[in-house]
Amino acid sequence: MHTALNDSTQAVVEVSDLSMRFGSKVIHEHLDLSVRQGEILAIVGGSGSGKTTLLREMALLQPPTSGTVSVLGEEISGLTEQQTLQVRRRIGVLFQNGALFGGLNVMQNVGAPLREHTRLSNTLIDEIACVKLSLVGLTAADGLLYPNQLSGGMRKRAALARAIALDPELLFLDEPTSGLDPLSADAFDELVLNLKAALDPTVVLVSHDVDTLWRVADRVVLLGEGRLLAEGSMQALSRSSDPAVVRFFQGPRGRAAQASV
Amino acid sequence: MxxxxxxxxxxxxxxxxxxxxxxxxxxxxxxxxxxxxxxxxxxxxxxxxxxxxxxxxxxxxxxxxxxxxxxxxxxxxxxxxxxxxxxxxTRMEAGAVPRPQRPAMLEQLGLKAVDGLSHGIGLVAFIGEIGAAWLRQLQHPGRIRWAQIASNLGEAGHRALGIVGLLSFLLGIVIAYQGGVQLRQYGASLFVADLVGLSMVRELAPLITAIIVAGRTGSAYTAQIGTMQVTEEVDALRSMGIPPMDLLVLPKLFALIVALPLLTVFADIMGVLGGMLMSSVQLEIAFSTYVDRLGVAISVDSFLVGIGKAPVFAAIIATIGCYQGFQVVGSAESVGRRTTMSVVQSILAVIVVDAAFSVAFSRLGI
Known part of the structure; x- marks a missing residue:
């Protein structure tokens, strides 16, 4: 099942003619998008433009109203429950607020997917969890803390450690730097790049942090008005004359972020 | 592999x-x-x-x-x-996984005792805060939140009618059935009306209603306030200068103090009706005979004793429910734990207070 992915032009996620409606509210319509093997793709757009919804559809968390989504070579609407589970194991998701389990400490949180999907000994699982914590810049001692004892930055890191617990081939990051101070946000961008270099997952992230887009993203797609307004590298988008793109990237923040690159 | x-x-x-x-x-x-x-x-x-x-x-x-x-x-x-x-x-060492420090047994016992004590004190302080908030509202009656009280009344009272009615009806049937068998042996079948009527009105209806309401409404109070605590809505209220007591606690307390006696009356009626049905089916006592007998058996005192307990139970349930809600810290798990504690503690407190009432009433000869 991995042979199909060896071709580097092969899409890891293929979205075609995707529409999503909540009642009469149209989130997006006739959307086409593909995520290539090994890239870091950023989905951007204003609040309410359906970024997170699109991410949830690609992460198998929300079935679309119509259209097809293929993830890791599998068309997800046609999968049985068992097959869906197989695909899910190869995906990691970092939720916006971490979504760490409040009743478990950080080490148990990171170990949870391993405990569920492998038959390794508890000692080994705890050790692997500590290795992952160390990879995201936390100490093994932090593993004993409970989520409500963590600062915002630590919570994001712990949640990322859990997302990479099974070394996913595809990693979804929902607003990875939201709620972080600029220093922590920079450090987190750095962390994502390092992990990308070390574990080589394909990364799809949702963000409106323009600094993150400049530093991390290989390719950016801009959502708005229920459709895909533009796509390309940040360099290309920053030179674009499309009014929607200009409005988004050429505000004061966008220009400041560009100047600092 | x-x-x-x-x-x-x-x-x-x-x-x-x-x-x-x-x-x-x-x-x-x-x-x-x-x-x-x-x-x-x-x-x-x-x-x-x-x-x-x-x-x-x-x-x-x-x-x-x-x-x-x-x-x-x-x-x-x-x-x-x-x-x-x-x-x-990562410089991780094999076997270098940190383990949580478990306090020694004696220390745990001490921690538990201190914890229990501080919760006891906290509850007393909470009751005091409710009293203070209530006095404040009495001074400024314009601040009483009638709309909140009404919606809580509907939620805790009118929507509970079905389950309270059904359970007391079944309870009436059970008492009449079990008691009737015994009474018939002594040829005292007719006294089944006394049995059902008195036990329902004095004791069982207030108790079963309070227990249902503790499970149904008390738990909802804890979960609601607890979730608001987790999402910082309680802090938002404070920051807007709206005392959480006024908005979240007092309306619930008042609503439940009104609703529980009314539900108890309803439970009285349904229980007695259940007994009436069973008596007629099993002991062949005519409805009219049963009702006549009830009039003799149930004194006004008995009725008032039963109803009089209900507001006290209501105050207990609402106070514990809200108190536990405010004790929630941090996570969804905490909401669950506090909700469980709220139900267990309020049912326990209701039964203990009911026992105290029984002793008191028998001393007073009511």
Missing amino acids: AHTRLEGSTLVCSGDWTVRHLQAVEDQLDGSRWPQGTIHLDLSGVQRMDTGGAWVLQRLLMSLERDGHVVEMHAVSPKFAGLLQLVAG
């Missing part, structure tokens, strides 16, 4: 060294007996590796080196080398 095989001084590794296939290797390595001197690790057969696999290899490497072996690795592909380097860079 990942495998290892020891050939002389060479450990031949093969297969998928990924977390899902590592279990066999973990067992094999634990039981290995290593020859002296240099150990060769041959990775040529390894097809895939993830950080978990790299960690197992790294752990092996460290333990061999600690035992004085020299380890040489062969056929390490660049990708695996990168992973091994990544894992080695």
Whole structure:
């Protein structure tokens, strides 16, 4: 099942003619998008433009109203429950607020997917969890803390450690730097790049942090008005004359972020 | 599956060294007996590796080196080398997993005692705060939140009618059935009306209603306030200058103090009706005879004793429910734990207070 992915032009996620409606509210319509093997793709757009919804559809968390989504070579609407589970194991998701389990400490949180999907000994699982914590810049001692004892930055890191617990081939990051101070946000961008270099997952992230887009993203797609307004590298988008793109990237923040690159 | 095989001084590794296939290797390595001197690790057969696999290899490497072996690795592909380097860079030691410190038994006992005591004090303080908030509202009657009280009244009272009615009706049937069998042996079948009427009105209707309401409404109070606590809505109210007591506690308390006696009256009626149905079916007592007998059996005092307990029960349930809600810290799990505690404590308190009432009433001769 991995042979199909060896071709580097092969899409890891293929979205075609995707529409999503909540009642009469149209989130997006006739959307086409593909995520290539090994890239870091950023989905951007204003609040309410359906970024997170699109991410949830690609992460198998929300079935679309119509259209097809293929993830890791599998068309997800046609999968049985068992097959869906197989695909899910190869995906990691970092939720916006971490979504760490409040009743478990950080080490148990990171170990949870391993405990569920492998038959390794508890000692080994705890050790692997500590290795992952160390990879995201936390100490093994932090593993004993409970989520409500963590600062915002630590919570994001712990949640990322859990997302990479099974070394996913595809990693979804929902607003990875939201709620972080600029220093922590920079450090987190750095962390994502390092992990990308070390574990080589394909990364799809949702963000409106323009600094993150400049530093991390290989390719950016801009959502708005229920459709895909533009796509390309940040360099290309920053030179674009499309009014929607200009409005988004050429505000004061966008220009400041560009100047600092 | 990942495998290892020891050939002389060479450990031949093969297969998928990924977390899902590592279990066999973990067992094999634990039981290995290593020859002296240099150990060769041959990775040529390894097809895939993830950080978990790299960690197992790294752990092996460290333990061999600690035992004085020299380890040489062969056929390490660049990708695996990168992973091994990544894992080695974390400076994690095998067995260096920190363990939570468990306090000693005596210390735990002490902590529990202090915890219990502080909760007791907290509850008393909370009751005091309710009183103070209530007095404040009495001074400024314009601040009483009638709309909140009305909606709470509907939620706690009118919507509970079905379940309270059904359960008391069934309870009436059970008492009439069980009691009727015994009474018939003495030829005193008619007294089944006394049995059902008195026990329902004085004791069972107030109690069963209070227990249902504790499970249904008290738990909802805790969960609601607790969730608001987690999402910082309670803090938002405070920051807007709206005392959470006024908005979240007093309306619930007033609504329940009104609703529970009314529900109890309803439970009285339904219980007696249940008994009436059963008496007519099993003991062939006519409805009219039953009702006549009820009039003799149930004094106004008995009725008032039953109804009089209900507001007290209501105050207990609402107070404990809200108090536990405010005790929630942090997480969804805390909401669940507090909700459980709220229901258990309010049912316990209701039954204890009911027993106290019984003793008091019998001393007073009511």
